[in-house]
Amino acid sequence: MSKQKIYDRIARLYDILDLPFEQGRYKPIRREMFTGLKGDLLDAGVGTGRNFSHYPDSSTVTGIDLSPAMLGRARKRQDKLGAAIDLHEMNVMEMDFADDSFDGVVSTFLCCVLEPEDQTPALKELRRVCRPDGEVHILEYDLSENPWQRFVMKLWAPWVKFAYGAAFDRNTEQYLEAAGLELVEKRFLYKDIIKLLIAKPK
Numbered sequence: 593m594s595k596q597k598i599y600d601r602i603a604r605l606y607d608i609l610d611l612p613f614e615q616g617r618y619k620p621i622r623r624e625m626f627t628g629l630k631g632d633l634l635d636a637g638v639g640t641g642r643n644f645s646h647y648p649d650s651s652t653v654t655g656i657d658l659s660p661a662m663l664g665r666a667r668k669r670q671d672k673l674g675a676a677i678d679l680h681e682m683n684v685m686e687m688d689f690a691d692d693s694f695d696g697v698v699s700t701f702l703c704c705v706l707e708p709e710d711q712t713p714a715l716k717e718l719r720r721v722c723r724p725d726g727e728v729h730i731l732e733y734d735l736s737e738n739p740w741q742r743f744v745m746k747l748w749a750p751w752v753k754f755a756y757g758a759a760f761d762r763n764t765e766q767y768l769e770a771a772g773l774e775l776v777e778k779r780f781l782y783k784d785i786i787k788l789l790i791a792k793p794k
C-alpha cells in the first residue's frame with residue numbers, strides 16, 4: 593500500500609492513537625527541534641500539524657504532505673489555532689519550490705516513514721530548497737541499545753509498519769552525505785530512541 597493511502601487511512605485516528613506519545617514524549621521535544629531556526633521555514637511531512645504551536649515566533653512556515661486526509665486535519669488545527677501556515681499537497685521527493693527557498697527545513701518523523709531507497713532523493717530535495725547558510729533539522733526514531741527497550745520496540749515494529757508505514761531503524765544519517773548534507777549535530781532528545789539530526793548544505 594502506498595504511503596499516501598496508509599496516511600489517508602489513519603488520518604482520522606492519528607491524533608488519538610498518538611496522544612499518549614505526544615503527551616509523554618513528543619510535546620517537550622518539538623520546541624527544542626526548532627531551536628536556532630528562524631525566517632522562512634519548511635515543515636516537510638507536516639501531518640496533522642502537531643508542530644504548529646511550536647514554530648518560532650516571527651517565522652513564516654510552509655507545510656507539505658503527501659496525504660490529503662492528513663492535510664485536512666492540519667487545516668482544521670490551523671483554523672482552531674488561528675495560525676497562518678501555507679499548506680500544500682506535495683511529495684517531499686519532488687517539491688514545487690525553487691532552489692534555496694527556505695532558511696530552515698524540518699521534518700519530524702517523516703524519515704522513519706520513507707523507505708531506504710527514498711531517503712537520498714528526499715534528502716536531496718530538502719537540501720535543494722534549503723538556503724546555503726540554512727539548516728535541516730530531522731527528528732526520528734532509533735532502535736534503543738537497552739535490551740528491554742529494544743525488545744519492546746521490536747514487538748511494536750509490525751504495528752508501526754502496518755499503521756504508519758514506518759520503521760525505527762532508518763538511520764537517516766547514513767544518507768546525508770550522498771544528498772549533499774553535512775551532519776553537524778546528532779543528539780538524543782528522548783532516551784536513546786528519539787534523535788535530532790542537524791545538517792547543513794555542503
Ligand SMILES: C[S@@+](CC[C@H](N)C(=O)[O-])C[C@H]1O[C@@H](n2cnc3c(N)ncnc32)[C@H](O)[C@@H]1O
Nearest residue numbers: 599637638639642657658659662683684700701
Ligand atoms: C509519522 S507522520 C509525522 C507527522 C508530523 N510531522 C508529526 O510530527 O506528527 C509522517 C507524515 O509524513 C507524510 N509523508 C509520508 N511520505 C511522504 C512523502 N513522500 N512526501 C510528503 N509527505 C510524506 C505522511 O503523510 C505523514 O503525514
